[in-house]
Amino acid sequence: MKVFSVVGISYSGKTTTVEKLIAELCRRRFTVGSVKNIHFEAFTLDTPGTNTHRHREAGSSLVTARGLEETDILYPHSLSLGKILEFYDQEWVVLEGVREGNFPKIVCAHTEEDVEELLDDSVMAIAGQLANKGLKEYKGLPVYNALTEAEALTDYVMAKVPRRLPDFSPQCCNLCGMSCRELLAAILRGEKSREDCLLRPEVKLTVGGKSFTLAPFVQEVLAKTLTALVSTLDGYQPGKEVSLVWETESSPRG
Ligand code: SF4
Numbered sequence: 001m002k003v004f005s006v007v008g009i010s011y012s013g014k015t016t017t018v019e020k021l022i023a024e025l026c027r028r029r030f031t032v033g034s035v036k037n038i039h040f041e042a043f044t045l046d047t048p049g050t051n052t053h054r055h056r057e058a059g060s061s062l063v064t065a066r067g068l069e070e071t072d073i074l075y076p077h078s079l080s081l082g083k084i085l086e087f088y089d090q091e092w093v094v095l096e097g098v099r100e101g102n103f104p105k106i107v108c109a110h111t112e113e114d115v116e117e118l119l120d121d122s123v124m125a126i127a128g129q130l131a132n133k134g135l136k137e138y139k140g141l142p143v144y145n146a147l148t149e150a151e152a153l154t155d156y157v158m159a160k161v162p163r164r165l166p167d168f169s170p171q172c173c174n175l176c177g178m179s180c181r182e183l184l185a186a187i188l189r190g191e192k193s194r195e196d197c198l199l200r201p202e203v204k205l206t207v208g209g210k211s212f213t214l215a216p217f218v219q220e221v222l223a224k225t226l227t228a229l230v231s232t233l234d235g236y237q238p239g240k241e242v243s244l245v246w247e248t249e250s251s252p253r254g
Contacts, residue, residue: 001088002161005095006127007118008108013128013146017108018096020150021157025092028154033090035081037097046074085164086211102167102180104160104188112138121185124160127153162187162194166202166216173216175199207248 006021008014018034025032046053046063052074055063065072081101085093095103099118108128109115115126115138126138131145144153162184170179175198178186186192203219205212214222226244230236 001085001091001093001164003085003093003095003164004104004106004124004157004161005098005101006106006108007097007099008128009110009114011129012108012110012114013131014096014108017106017127017146017153018094020146021154022094024150024154025094030092031090032092032094033088034094034096035084035098037095039097045072046076082213083211102165102184104162104184106157121188122181124188125153125156160188165194165197166199168216173199175216 006014006018022032022034046056052063052065056074056076061076063074063076065074081095081098095101099105103122104124105118105122106125106127107115107118107123108130109118109126110129112130115130119139123141126135126141126143127146130138131143131149135143137143142156144156146153165180165184165187166173167180173180176183176192176196180197183192183197186196187194199216199219203214203222205214226242230242231238
């Protein structure tokens, strides 16, 4: 999965840029998902008086509105981006307004001052209203008008964005000699590639459907141990996903 984010202040052209990129990626026959960050504090789809709201008020901790054309699972809190992305199996996911996380970013802006506020080494391009002023480059970053240059912007995104990188703290992993965020910046500068992330294969742990992030050295020990075990089995195919599932005993309540 490849993930990138389009960030910027209100009315800077973020949604138009996202819309154009999604449409162009779909036209190229990729599967695409998206996430829209909403900063409005009072935002909720579950308004007082609706049946789903009555379920929640009665104590249901997870409510689903199941319609004929749409299913909305209403979590009563903000989920982490990592958790949200677990629902996605698309080839591309476009984030709008998400500033956190180890993802390449496109900054949409009205002015160069707006760009400066969001500029860091995860930024790969500039777009939005600023592109209407005829600017083609800013501090070495290309400036795209998503309305007239959607194809060129998509070509650029496809060339730049690596497969989703981990986001461990430097204390947790520096197998590649840098932090995950430094490796992303180096990839965007063209100095490194996704293959320079030495954490492989990635080992994921879920308990009762809930995912846990394992420290890289734990992943490495588990991957090596399990590979040694399964590689002796008939039909073992190197490079294929291995999954091991078992049920734990539940302890009676009360
Ligand atoms: S090897 Fe991969 S997981 Fe480890 S620090 Fe580098 S990029 Fe992050």
